[in-house]
């Protein structure tokens with residue numbers, strides 16, 4: 001796998017994906033989006049990875065948005081191409097059958113905030129900053145920001161942030177439910193790993209079905225959502241890990257031997 005701007009590391013059942021363009025505050029150019037796509041293809045196939053951490057290189061920035069220098073001179077056709085590439089990668093990330101934790105050190109602006117919102121969980125350092133500055137650049141948030149921010153924090157707060165282009169700190173992001181947890185900068189990756197390992201200790205297929213049920217269920221009415229939940233619940237009974245989990249309970253065994261099967 002040849003990657004230019006993304007680093008993929010694997011440790012036990014975890015994968016750590018680092019956007020690595022610190023000179024441009026990890027801004028997403030098309031090369032980086034293509035790298036991310038390649039990494040996602042690998043993660044989709046790797047049944048040994050149970051949880052993923054997505055972060056940015058350096059302490060200053062998670063991702064400072066889509067690459068403005070690359071976007072500036074795009075024509076209509078190229079703009080559309082860039083948008084499709086980005087949206088496909090973000091959606092692929094969101095639909096990955098493994099939980100993804102965004103570990104946000106510093107700036108998560110524009111496409112960076114949108115990238116973090118395509119993850120399941122966000123952990124922010126005390127230095128993190130979030131915002132959708134697109135309206136000030138003459139565009140709308142185009143990598144799902146209008147949709148995902150409104151779903152996470154509600155339409156009123158999403159509209160305020162998107163219309164004003166305000167940049168908020170970690171505390172405010174936590175207060176409005178945009179991030180799950182705030183930690184000291186130096187503990188960011190360890191805290192993300194601790195949470196990822198806690199998740200990875202549970203049955204991976206059950207976690208994947210939980211993700212599917214929550215994500216698909218949020219898009220439909222409650223009756224249809226309950227049917228999705230029932231479907232995913234049923235699928236668990238075709239897994240070896242369901243037998244293992246329940247057998248361990250009945251045998252009063254703390255150690256569980258989940259196999260992602």
Ligand code: DAK
Nearest residue numbers: 024025027064065066067068069083109110111133142143
């Ligand atoms: N793009 C390209 N380069 C960037 C960048 C970005 N988004 N953000 C920072 N950089 C570069 C700077 O140009 C600078 O490069 P050099 O001048 O050193 O070569 C370097 O990173 C360091 O940045 P600063 O010198 O500006 O650092 P400061 O500490 O002074 O400021 C900052 C940090 C994060 C406040 C500032 O860099 C900043 O405001 N950056 C831009 C943040 C922003 O507006 N982000 C939103 C980008 S718009 C689409 C879908 C989605 C999108 C677009 C299209 N379609 C569907 C087609 C998404 C759009 C966005 O994300």
